Amino acid sequence: MKISRRNFLKGSLTTLFLAGSGFPVYSSTENKKNLVVIMLRGGMDALCAVPVVGDKNFEKRRKELILDNTIKLNSDFSLHPGLTNFHELWKEKKSAIVHATNIPYTERSHFDGQNLMESGGKIPYKVKTGWLGRGMKVAGLKQEGLALALPMPLILRGVPQNNNYFPTKGKLPSDKVLALLKDVYSDRSEDELIGMLEIIKSRPKETSYAADDTYSLASEAGTLMKEPNGPRVAVFEVGGFDTHAAQGGEHGTHSDCLKEMDLIFATLKKRLKDQFDNTLIVTLTEFGRTIKQNSGLGTEHGYGSAIFMGGGLLKKNQVYADWPGLKNKELFQGRDLNSTIDARSVYASAMSTVFDLDFKRIQKDVFWGEDLQNLSDKLFKA
């Protein structure tokens, strides 16, 4: 394990210096740029997905969950062997990782944590909109969001008339019925329902085939986002990361979830074609997992995790971290990988890059002026 906190701090001073230089991060507005968020529900185990290399503190706590055939990324970190597509992107310098990061939430409840990872707030259930929805609102991106899920996730709320795609078979009512319904909704000031009927009116009247597997959803998202007038923001959900027992290593439950995420990266690359270069993909999870395996060969709720990123808007392939170390005294509450980067700094920087907005504006209008770090020049292409 070569990486140390001191090594990193040299880098972070540079970051602070540049951030303080007052240069706003503006990208070209010639091309349509896309932002994709993949929510990893259940608490993604960053040390299973991106294990640290040669750290005895890690190896002794994870005897049976240590992976044998990892993919080497650099001298300090490797990659879960199931993430082959992510690794292909890495080789093309189109994927990167932020490690030892999380939202500032330490209570280890899935549900409070998921609420906060989507709202971007600090008190569970207090904020009724999502950081992505608020960011889109600031960027003036109305009707540009697409959720690849049946419900509309909290993260996208805050800007009206987002769309979602989760197909089913059947025949919609006639235009006359929809128009009548719209009249009734108008009479009753049911604005949200009116907005949805508007979207529904543009859907095919009859659908005889519907596939809602991950590949099909990602294919549709990529195909739509490739179009100049297609959505600019998409949100996916991958569940099942909560592996308290039988977590598995190279194979098993956690691995299956990671592969599902990997499939989204690959499918978006395939469908977006050249537009992949104008796209940024970031992942989001509520917390990481304990360093130590339990006797059911699983892991418990933790704190620090990692963010996977992909797309042509990345600056380079890298594992970006202020590595906290895994010695007992370096762990959060003696049990978890610590978080040294507020994950919201990454998301704010990502929005700044993709939405062509000044970081400080995102910081102020989306994250209430909280103390976030502008990582745009470290992670993304200006």
Add this chain to the structure above:
Amino acid sequence: MKNFFRKVAFGLKPDEKISSDPLVWATSQITDEIPDFSFKGKIYSEKELRKHYKEWVFNDRKKLRKKFKKDKKGYKSAKNKLRADTGQKFWRNLELAIRHKEATIGSHPVLTKLWYFWGNHFTISDKDFLSHYTTGAYQRETIRLNMNQTFEKLAHEATVAWAMIHHLDNAVNVGPKSEDAKADWRKRKKRPATINENHARELLELHTVSPNSGYTQENITELAMIMTGWAPNDEQHKSLLETANVKFQRKYHQPGKKLFWGKEFPKGKKGLPAAIKFLANHKSCREFIAYKLCRYLITDYPTKDMTDPIVKAWEKNDGFLPEVHKAAIKVAFEFNDKHKKFQTPENWWLQMARMTDAKWPPSDDKFDTYQLGFGPDPYQAKPHKFMKDMGHHPYLSQQPNGFSDLAEDWMSPELIIRRLLYARQGYINLKPDNKNDEFFEKVVTNNFDNPEKIMKILNKNEKTIDKHILLFNLPEVLRA
């Protein structure tokens, strides 16, 4: 006022008499005896269904995987046969039919709506093959049958139910100083015994006191210690694997008295009931449950004047659920005109079926014709298919916190498309003699306070199917 019949139940059938006292109508359904099911076909016990689960797990894991180690195609085919032989795709349809019949024709729809509440409160989420074999039976036998008990009893029964123990991994929650921790194999394999926090965390967060109570990580660990030992009995026949009955097993239990939340709790088998008693009687628990009941029945954002009477009824009756339920229904009645609650897809679907006396669920005898070795036929397969497509299959919650009852979580273009499509399906389910204007008038008159206004809207359509789709997507119907 008529929306009350949907707020606390599923509306009134076309010929159902409108009670002059809706509150009495509702509270009289909450009896000390849990009524028999309206479903008259064969109902299987949870234990019987768990035997099929065992057959599936044992044969797949211990036989097929070995036999077809190098033959993927052969394995797939043998596995499909095993699915059919154990009824894997049939049971959840049968369970949904039993569940839905209580709502559509049952004589205690208020009790049924509360049953759904508790089933969701003590959720078994979609994990392993629980939804295929046992979740429905758990909701019948553990949840519904204990609705005439105290909350403490219900919480205890749900906690030690086989499905819950498996769902939340308490089967692998082992005391670090337990007898099992000293086993040779652990030393040999260098695998020390540890606690598993999953079940303890959710018992606190989701099932009893909620995070509002202020428990800490340390409290979670302490409770997990108390819960060690509650696991499927591994002294029963080995072929049962993880499907054996749950039994307290001292060899896995952390020895000694336990401290939990600053209080001392007994060691051994008595620890968990004592901890549940403590939690069930915690102020935060009754406040949490009262809030959830109001959110389920009345409004997304309950107020203190709604929850207070329920908390008081709880305190006065030591958490005796029939009295807690009556208090909740009374509050729902008092706030009926002030708040309209957006109905979740399953409630909405069942209200449509009851209000129109539709053919839902498929008839009992259709389920009795099922034979092991086959998949369900298209009729038998409908309940699972429909509920999954609507995004509200009660056995397929993605996480242990169950389904949301907030309007915002059920509002999206795709979810509204489902309402439009399934309103059409609801029309298809109508009895042939009921597809006419007179019938719609009867449905509307019996269930709404403003029938003329609604009929005027419906009559803008010529086709009865369009009237039906429109009716069941009106704001008056989406909310109750």
